[in-house]
Amino acid sequence: MRALTWQGPNRLQVETVPDPILLNPQDAIIKVTLSSVCGSDLHLLGGYVPTMHAGDILGHEFLGEVVEVGARVNSVAKGDRVITVSIIGCGECEHCRRQDFSCCDNSNPNPCVTELAYGQPCGGIIGYSHAFGGYAGSHATYIRVPYADVNLFKVPDGVTDEQAVFVSDAAPTGYFAADNANIQPGDTVAVWGCGAVGQMAIASAYLLGAERVIAIDRLTDRLTLAENKVGAIPLDYETTNIHQALLELTGGRGPDSCIDCVGMEAHGTEVDYLYDKTKQLMRLHTERGTVLRQAIRACRKGGTVSVVGVYGGLLDKFPMGAVLNKGLTLRAGQQPGQRYANRLFEAIQNGQLDPSWMLTHPMDLEDSAEGYKLFKEKGDECLRAVFRP
Amino acid sequence: MAIRPTLASAQSSRTDENLSQPERVLSVAGGSALLINGLRTGGIGGALQLLAGGWSLWRGYQGRCQLKAALAHTPLEQEWEAETGWASTKLVSRSITVNKPLNEVIEWCRNPANIGPLIPWVDSIEQVGEDSYRWTVRGPGERTFSWTLIQSEPDPGRALRWNTPGEGVWQHEADARFTEAPQGQGTEIKLVLATEPPRGAPGYAVATLVSRFTHKALLYLLRALKQQLETGEIATSRPRNGERDFLFIHPDHRAQADEPVATEPLEGGIH
Numbered sequence: 270m271r272a273l274t275w276q277g278p279n280r281l282q283v284e285t286v287p288d289p290i291l292l293n294p295q296d297a298i299i300k301v302t303l304s305s306v307c308g309s310d311l312h313l314l315g316g317y318v319p320t321m322h323a324g325d326i327l328g329h330e331f332l333g334e335v336v337e338v339g340a341r342v343n344s345v346a347k348g349d350r351v352i353t354v355s356i357i358g359c360g361e362c363e364h365c366r367r368q369d370f371s372c373c374d375n376s377n378p379n380p381c382v383t384e385l386a387y388g389q390p391c392g393g394i395i396g397y398s399h400a401f402g403g404y405a406g407s408h409a410t411y412i413r414v415p416y417a418d419v420n421l422f423k424v425p426d427g428v429t430d431e432q433a434v435f436v437s438d439a440a441p442t443g444y445f446a447a448d449n450a451n452i453q454p455g456d457t458v459a460v461w462g463c464g465a466v467g468q469m470a471i472a473s474a475y476l477l478g479a480e481r482v483i484a485i486d487r488l489t490d491r492l493t494l495a496e497n498k499v500g501a502i503p504l505d506y507e508t509t510n511i512h513q514a515l516l517e518l519t520g521g522r523g524p525d526s527c528i529d530c531v532g533m534e535a536h537g538t539e540v541d542y543l544y545d546k547t548k549q550l551m552r553l554h555t556e557r558g559t560v561l562r563q564a565i566r567a568c569r570k571g572g573t574v575s576v577v578g579v580y581g582g583l584l585d586k587f588p589m590g591a592v593l594n595k596g597l598t599l600r601a602g603q604q605p606g607q608r609y610a611n612r613l614f615e616a617i618q619n620g621q622l623d624p625s626w627m628l629t630h631p632m633d634l635e636d637s638a639e640g641y642k643l644f645k646e647k648g649d650e651c652l653r654a655v656f657r658p
Numbered sequence: 659m660a661i662r663p664t665l666a667s668a669q670s671s672r673t674d675e676n677l678s679q680p681e682r683v684l685s686v687a688g689g690s691a692l693l694i695n696g697l698r699t700g701g702i703g704g705a706l707q708l709l710a711g712g713w714s715l716w717r718g719y720q721g722r723c724q725l726k727a728a729l730a731h732t733p734l735e736q737e738w739e740a741e742t743g744w745a746s747t748k749l750v751s752r753s754i755t756v757n758k759p760l761n762e763v764i765e766w767c768r769n770p771a772n773i774g775p776l777i778p779w780v781d782s783i784e785q786v787g788e789d790s791y792r793w794t795v796r797g798p799g800e801r802t803f804s805w806t807l808i809q810s811e812p813d814p815g816r817a818l819r820w821n822t823p824g825e826g827v828w829q830h831e832a833d834a835r836f837t838e839a840p841q842g843q844g845t846e847i848k849l850v851l852a853t854e855p856p857r858g859a860p861g862y863a864v865a866t867l868v869s870r871f872t873h874k875a876l877l878y879l880l881r882a883l884k885q886q887l888e889t890g891e892i893a894t895s896r897p898r899n900g901e902r903d904f905l906f907i908h909p910d911h912r913a914q915a916d917e918p919v920a921t922e923p924l925e926g927g928i929h
Contacts, residue, residue: 293891341890361888363757363843375885378893381874390881393893403895415893 270410271658272326273637278316281638286326289405289413294341297417299333299351303434304407305628305655306330306644308464309579312533313398314641317555318581320382320399328408328656329355329395330438332430335421336411344418350430351421352437353414354606357393357402360419364392371603376415377402386582394603408637410658422610427618434655435465435624436613441606442577443469443530444613447477449600450526450575454478457519459567460501461560462530462578463491465627465653470528470577471499472622479526483518485511487536490650498626507538515567523569532578535560541586548585555582565591565599576601630654664734666751666850675721676730682718689714729863744829744854748865750872751851754880756887757844760815764836764845766887767818770809776882776892777875790823805830829854847883849876 272286289298307330312318314327335349345351357377358370365373373392377383380390382400395414396406405412414420424433443466452458458474460467463486471482484501486492492503504514515524536542537559545557564574565588574597592599616622629652632640640654677685692711696704717723731739735747756763766772770791774783777795784792786806794804807820813835821831831852839846851872855865885892 292894292896295889295891359885359889359893361757362884363755366757375881375889376893378895380881381877384877390877393895402893405895416889 271634272405272409273328273634273641273656274323275313275321275325275327276323279314281314281327281641283635283637286324286409289411291337291339292413293415294339295416295418296339297335297342297345297414297421298337299331299353299412299414299421300336301331301333301407301409301412301658302350303333303430303655303657304328304331304409304634305434305437305439305465305653306641307438308462308466309397309532310641311645312579312581314645315534317533318398318400320403322399322403325396325398325403326406326409327396328406329397330434331407331412332424332434332437333407333412338417342417345421345423349421350424350433352424352433352610353395353407353412354420354422354441354604354610355395355397355438356603356606357395357404357415358419358605358607359416365419368605368608370419370605370607372605379403392603408634408656408658410634419607422607422614425614425618428614429625431625431628431655432617432623433614435469435627435653436606436610436617438604438606439465439627439653440469440473440613440622440624441609442466442604443471444473444476444609445602445604445606446470446528446530446575446577447473447479448609449573449577449602450474450528451573451598451600452477452479452526455480456525457481457483458526458528459483459485459515459524459564460528460530461485461535461564462532463488463495463501463503464530465624466577467491467528467530468495468499468627468652469624470530471495471501472624474526474528475500476616476621481518483515483524488647491652494626494652511563512567519569523567523572525569526573526575527564527568529560529564529574529576529578531560532576533557533580533582533584535578537563545585554585556580556584558584558587562586562588565597568595568597570595571597573598573600577604627653628655632656634658664737666732666734666749668733669727669730676726677717677721677723681723682721685714685718685723687718689716689718729859729866731862738852744852746855746858746862747852748855748862748869749850749852750869750876751849752873752876752880753846753848754884755839755843755846756884758887760836760838760845763847763887764815764818767834767836767847767883768809768811772886773883776879776886778878807832828856847880849880851876 270288273283276282310327332352335345335347335351356371358365358373359375362374371392376393377390379399379402383391393402395404447470452474456479458479460470463484474482482501484495485504485506487507495501496503533556535557542559548554568574632654634656637656643651644654689711692707696707696711735749738747770783774780779795781794781796786792789809790806792804792806794802796802808823810819812819816836818834822829833850835848837846855861882892
């Protein structure tokens with residue numbers, strides 16, 4: 270089959286690789302129909318996440334058709350149109366039983382790296398480095414999905430492929446961010462980052478009762494989408510003092526909830542960005558924390574900061590004093606999409622949510638390396654390049 | 659009141675003096691000699707002597723040596739030696755919680771045919787007596803090694819033990835303790851591997867180095883056990899089953915208990 274493989278930092282190649290096979294009784298093989306880029310792939314692409322090996326297949330947000338299932342798979346059958354939640358749950362460990370699928374104990378076959386880095390082994394993620402299991406990704410003709418009954422969801426009638434593909438990752442990540450943000454009716458929510466996850470976080474915040482959502486980015490086209498497609502108040506951080514603007518918009522209180530949809534490669538205009546960038550280039554730390562610092566500083570006293578932007582290692586100059594003295598709640602995590610997939614499909618079916626407009630650049634898998642270049646460089650107003658194998 | 663157990667992870671106290679008076683005198687004298695010679699010699703060699711001399715002098719002055727402390731037997735190892743009479747002991751321990759009832763977990767663990775397939779380098783387990791099993795493992799260079807292990811249940815329904823019989827040179831023992839996890843989270847398993855390294859302090863130092871590998875191997879073993887018991891299969895991301903990796907860089911669990919769809923025949927288990 271054909272697949273997009275990582276060959277080294279910022280080097281991608283479409284090549285012919287062996288087809289996947291069933292290895293365990295709960296596996297399924299999916300013929301990929303659509304497979305999307307994701308902002309978190311850029312951390313892999315740039316070499317910021319260690320334990321990538323040359324030849325690893327990228328991609329974790331996809332839709333496809335079931336072509337083969339293992340002996341213990343019951344919920345899907347050959348021919349079903351399905352999406353896969355990118356963070357793998359086993360469905361049986363204590364975390365999965367609590368619906369915290371992204372904390373799964375059993376889905377990562379390579380537990381030693383995350384145990385060393387984070388204290389306990391983390392769950393597996395499709396197409397996301399050997400630290401998270403070494404699973405082959407979805408930018409390929411076929412993909413093997415473990416624990417199919419837990420991680421595959423049939424796409425209901427009335428939901429298009431272009432809508433469904435984002436229920437694999439961007440939509441549940443955004444919904445999880447908003448769900449974690451403790452949004453109450455009438456709240457004001459600030460969202461940093463207007464990529465696909467940020468757009469879904471904005472839409473989800475409204476679904477959960479927010480009165481106003483403020484979107485922060487530097488890319489005019491994305492801010493325009495946030496305003497026109499999901500109804501946010503846009504703020505361009507290159508032309509606006511974000512902290513002052515957020516106070517100005519909230520009567521000096523600050524937003525009730527702040528959501529970081531950016532993560533470790535944040536850009537900024539203030540001196541801390543230059544500091545972070547310098548240390549990152551010198552490999553003295555791994556994260557650029559501009560957004561997280563802004564969010565913590567801006568959030569109202571007693572408010573909640575929700576983080577879904579990906580962080581991988583150590584962050585310098587973390588404002589713990591503000592967290593403590595303002596009584597903030599800090600919540601974070603990889604998305605447990607299994608908790609939200611059916612809820613999101615229902616929202617799509619009843620017209621409350623339509624993520625299909627985020628698919629700005631449909632492309633052939635053979636052109637996927639170019640697609641990543643376009644996505645990384647934010648060229649041609651690319652929000653999501655989605656590949657058809 | 660909660661009982662304070664002796665933990666496998668507890669080291670000897672870092673504040674204790676661990677050098678005897680003669681050792682301290684020797685360290686100060688040797689360090690002083692190195693400092694004087696380093697000053698006289700100069701250059702890179704002199705600088706290295708200055709560093710070594712300074713460290714030795716400081717070590718003697720403080721009466722404490724980190725290197726010696728690192729090679730000191732832990733409180734749990736000392737307890738083990740007192741109970742068993744072993745001359746020296748190296749212990750490695752790991753714990754895991756399995757989301758299954760205690761009786762189900764211990765029943766499964768009683769059968770060596772279940773445990774063997776979880777360890778990639780176990781070739782076979784052969785029953786040679788009522789409670790005796792011969793474990794054959796494959797090491798680097800396709801060499802094989804065998805041990806006879808006696809399986810017993812020192813605390814019925816709560817503990818399992820596998821130990822080498824008799825008075826051999828290098829004794830081994832594995833103790834697994836099973837307790838109910840709080841709030842219905844299943845069963846906690848605490849596994850302690852003990853070995854009696856020969857040849858005094860050098861043997862203990864070698865066993866300490868080897869224990870780093872053993873600790874990692876235990877992580878994979880207990881994770882595989884948990885996966886098998888909770889999900890009925892062992893997670894893998896390999897393109898194909900059947901490859902070997904002695905160092906656990908890419909753990910390979912070839913055998914599955916529940917009708918695997920594998921590309922190679924199963925190995926391990928009782929033959």
